[in-house]
Amino acid sequence: MTVRIRRYRPQDRKAVLAAFRSNVPDHFPASEEAWLRSALDEPDGPFFVAVEGDEVVAFGGYELSDFYNLGTLVFGLVRADRHGTGIGRALLHYRLLHMAGRKQRPRYVTVDTHPHTAGFFERCGFEEIARWPGGYRSGRDRVDLRFELSDETVEKLRNDR
Secondary structure: OOEEEEEOOHHHHHHHHHHHHOOOOOOOOHHHHHHHHHHHHOOOOOEEEEEEOOEEEEEEEEEEOOOOOEEEEEEEEEOHHHOOOOHHHHHHHHHHHHHHOOOOOOOEEEEEEOHHHHHHHHHOOOEEEEEEOOOOOOOOOEEEEEEEOOHHHHHHHHHOO
């Protein structure tokens, strides 16, 4: 089945929360749901959903710094029963290309994640820049990664579609 990526709409909220919960506790602590709800209510940047048929199967967005030449990925998640299908990679590429198309394209894109998902980002061209044992308030370890959004990497993303 074909997956479409589009902007998040308020009517997607219930499906996004369900997708988030499908990843608790393996990929997110339950305590982060409050942050997700807050972000949905008052986003600091665009959010997108991946839709398969009529179902929302993935969600994620990004924020851009007004001061730094930097974009930050937020809430990249795929419904647990759809892990390993390429949907996460498609949503990641979509968000990176969306940032690349902005009037003020960020030079770097960062993401923080848990050690067990850092490999996904590394396979997608990110490099680890920091590792923080117990770096999240939940006590989980944190890995910070960075992607250079250069003309070369943007072209590669376009060709990988």
